[in-house]
Amino acid sequence: MPAEKYTKAYLREQLPVEIREHRREDRLDPTKLPSYDYLNEKGFNTRGLNNAVQRHFGEELTLHEFLREQGFGYQGEGEWPTTHERTINLLNGYRDSRTKRNKDALATTSTLESALRSIIRTTQDIHNNDNLLVYYEYETPKEEVRRNEQVEAIIDKIQEGWSGGAAANYVRYFKEFHNYVVTHTEFDENPVEKVLWQYDFDTTPDSEVQPLDENQIKALWTTLKQLPERRDFEAVDGLAQRHGLAHWQVLMMALLVFVVGVGSRAKDCTRTNCRKEWNFGSEPYVYFPVRKNQPSQVPILALPEFLEAYCDYMEAIHDDWNGKPFPSHQSDSGSRVPATLNRWLKALSEEAGVRLDDGSFPTLQNLRQTWHTRYMQVLRKSNVHLKLVADEAGTKTEQTIDKRYWSDPEERKSIRDLAANHFDEFLQLDELPKPMSEVLDQGQYLNYQKSLDEF
Numbered sequence: 001m002p003a004e005k006y007t008k009a010y011l012r013e014q015l016p017v018e019i020r021e022h023r024r025e026d027r028l029d030p031t032k033l034p035s036y037d038y039l040n041e042k043g044f045n046t047r048g049l050n051n052a053v054q055r056h057f058g059e060e061l062t063l064h065e066f067l068r069e070q071g072f073g074y075q076g077e078g079e080w081p082t083t084h085e086r087t088i089n090l091l092n093g094y095r096d097s098r099t100k101r102n103k104d105a106l107a108t109t110s111t112l113e114s115a116l117r118s119i120i121r122t123t124q125d126i127h128n129n130d131n132l133l134v135y136y137e138y139e140t141p142k143e144e145v146r147r148n149e150q151v152e153a154i155i156d157k158i159q160e161g162w163s164g165g166a167a168a169n170y171v172r173y174f175k176e177f178h179n180y181v182v183t184h185t186e187f188d189e190n191p192v193e194k195v196l197w198q199y200d201f202d203t204t205p206d207s208e209v210q211p212l213d214e215n216q217i218k219a220l221w222t223t224l225k226q227l228p229e230r231r232d233f234e235a236v237d238g239l240a241q242r243h244g245l246a247h248w249q250v251l252m253m254a255l256l257v258f259v260v261g262v263g264s265r266a267k268d269c270t271r272t273n274c275r276k277e278w279n280f281g282s283e284p285y286v287y288f289p290v291r292k293n294q295p296s297q298v299p300i301l302a303l304p305e306f307l308e309a310y311c312d313y314m315e316a317i318h319d320d321w322n323g324k325p326f327p328s329h330q331s332d333s334g335s336r337v338p339a340t341l342n343r344w345l346k347a348l349s350e351e352a353g354v355r356l357d358d359g360s361f362p363t364l365q366n367l368r369q370t371w372h373t374r375y376m377q378v379l380r381k382s383n384v385h386l387k388l389v390a391d392e393a394g395t396k397t398e399q400t401i402d403k404r405y406w407s408d409p410e411e412r413k414s415i416r417d418l419a420a421n422h423f424d425e426f427l428q429l430d431e432l433p434k435p436m437s438e439v440l441d442q443g444q445y446l447n448y449q450k451s452l453d454e455f
Contacts, residue, residue: 080117345367
């Protein structure tokens with residue numbers, strides 16, 4: 001039986017000496033913790049070393065944690081614990097951009113830096129890597145899945161290691177950093193947002209989410225309606241070829257109406273079942289059985305007639321429709337995931353020339369915030385309590401809500417009718433898109449009369 005290469009004595013006595021010698025030869029600080037890339041470049045097998053550490057000193061101990069016990073420390077508090085130069089430059093750029101544009105206080109900047117240092121260390125411990133851009137490196141769908149799983153592992157570790165509020169903040173900075181990367185590099189999709197829909201915590205407070213204004217919503221809607229008549233379009237060309245332009249137009253119209261007119265979260269778009277939870281007639285509403293604090297019945301404040309026609313359209317064109325508004329036979333849930341829907345929205349936004357103030361493209365969260373902001377504006381004009389919004393959005397905001405609010409059913413009906421009138425200004429529709437009118441009698445839908453009573 002061959003002798004063990006990484007004995008307990010070697011790990012404790014010889015390994016630290018060898019590492020320090022290498023760092024001195026490279027004119028590097030021998031006391032600082034080396035990255036896994038550095039160790040591998042110097043001939044150390046980090047995976048084998050990590051396994052040996054866990055075999056001799058406990059399964060919970062990683063190689064980096066063991067080296068810290070041997071006197072190796074992270075870079076100083078003013079530095080990032082990584083030797084990957086591009087990662088360092090982008091981390092500095094993200095931090096400096098927030099300081100300049102948000103006027104972050106020193107305490108906020110310190111929290112941000114601490115969070116990102118912890119994420120880098122977690123990445124090192126789990127993946128033997130300190131390159132935060134590695135998640136963009138893939139060429140095949142199989143490689144992309146592996147990168148997504150690596151991001152999930154980081155977020156899982158954060159959830160295990162920090163309390164709910166702290167974990168949400170850490171992941172928020174992780175996501176924001178990659179938003180900065182996407183905005184300032186050749187990369188075009190945030191790897192954190194691709195997997196974040198699976199987690200329950202909300203990483204972006206509503207107060208920090210930018211809503212779209214009326215002109216931006218109208219630009220998206222008008223661009224969508226005009227797509228079949230356009231002869232030149234670039235941003236949506238790939239999607240049009242993949243799904244068929246006319247059908248993709250219908251899907252995107254439904255997505256805009258469902259999020260802007262109902263205030264749906266990204267998860268709602270995948271969880272909801274049109275057959276079971278979309279209710280039409282004199283009191284059009286969507287029932288959400290899963291919300292943060294309680295089930296919710298939310299009125300459809302924009303184009304309920306279109307959503308009803310959309311349900312019938314999906315029934316008509318699919319022999320085996322599963323009831324999902326954006327179905328997929330390839331996913332376990334039977335629905336396209338939020339990352340896909342956000343890609344669609346990004347393509348439409350690029351085609352329509354719609355961007356947020358920071359230059360990035362809107363996401364479903366921005367559309368939802370548009371609903372939230374518009375609804376609150378209507379309620380303020382009516383001098384009513386915001387608890388109505390909290391109830392229907394499925395959030396806990398009682399501490400910010402005035403104790404006086406209109407509870408009479410007729411008064412609540414008046415509020416919703418007023419809100420519906422405001423939302424109709426966003427999304428106007430005179431006729432159904434051609435694919436829908438070819439299989440439906442649009443006269444049955446466009447004469448639809450809305451009446452939003454007490455739910």
